[in-house]
Amino acid sequence: SQQGEEDPQALSIQEGENATMNCSYKTSINNLQWYRQNSGRGLVHLILIRSNEREKHSGRLRVTLDTSKKSSSLLITASRAADTASYFCATPNNAGNMLTFGGGTRLMVKP
Amino acid sequence: NAGVMQNPRHLVRRRGQEARLRCSPMKGHSHVYWYRQLPEEGLKFMVYLQKENIIDESGMPKERFSAEFPKEGPSILRIQQVVRGDSAAYFCASSPQTFYEQYFGPGTRLTVT
Numbered sequence: 001s002q003q004g005e006e007d008p009q010a011l012s013i014q015e016g017e018n019a020t021m022n023c024s025y026k027t028s029i030n031n032l033q034w035y036r037q038n039s040g041r042g043l044v045h046l047i048l049i050r051s052n053e054r055e056k057h058s059g060r061l062r063v064t065l066d067t068s069k070k071s072s073s074l075l076i077t078a079s080r081a082a083d084t085a086s087y088f089c090a091t092p093n094n095a096g097n098m099l100t101f102g103g104g105t106r107l108m109v110k111p
Numbered sequence: 112n113a114g115v116m117q118n119p120r121h122l123v124r125r126r127g128q129e130a131r132l133r134c135s136p137m138k139g140h141s142h143v144y145w146y147r148q149l150p151e152e153g154l155k156f157m158v159y160l161q162k163e164n165i166i167d168e169s170g171m172p173k174e175r176f177s178a179e180f181p182k183e184g185p186s187i188l189r190i191q192q193v194v195r196g197d198s199a200a201y202f203c204a205s206s207p208q209t210f211y212e213q214y215f216g217p218g219t220r221l222t223v224t
Contacts, residue, residue: 096209
């Protein structure tokens with residue numbers, strides 16, 4: 001079974017709206033990372049949040065982490081058509097040498 | 112500072128041939144990871160290497176797949192006697208240490224005909 005699972009699997013919004021994606025995981029973690037993947041392209045690292053952090057911001061991105069609920073959320077504010085992509089959460093194993101990815105949320109932002 | 116480089120970007124092989132995928136990590140990164148992504152799925156870990164050492168290959172199929180990261184040159188993921196089920200995107204990532212962000216290359220899309 002997957003360590004990280006995103007919810008929803010697909011999300012369609014209008015440009016300017018906010019998009020929220022959630023990620024749940026099963027075991028304790030050192031950190032949780034969010035990545036973006038445009039269709040047919042590689043992954044782009046967005047944010048890393050450590051287990052002792054509760055919230056982190058980067059531009060229009062806001063990530064929260066709730067270790068008691070084993071969940072994280074990624075909020076993209078004032079979305080743009082260019083934000084259309086798949087978004088993945090990933091967590092490292094205990095040795096920190098392997099990332100386990102969820103199945104991703106496919107976000108479509110309509111202009 | 113160039114990012115992670117992978118080549119080729121696209122590779123077509125007939126069943127039974129060998130596929131060689133190359134990855135050059137970011138400058139200063141000594142940790143290299145390979146992942147495989149099947150269509151419409153997330154990435155699955157295959158192997159983690161440091162220079163001249165395979166540290167964790169728990170995600171690698173036991174047969175036909177091998178990886179190396181020599182002292183000089185790129186990391187190589189080698190798939191012998193490819194089958195149609197090997198068709199996927201193969202991504203390489205690198206990091207300066209464990210528990211850090213992993214930076215991904217553009218991937219090699221392997222198609223087995």
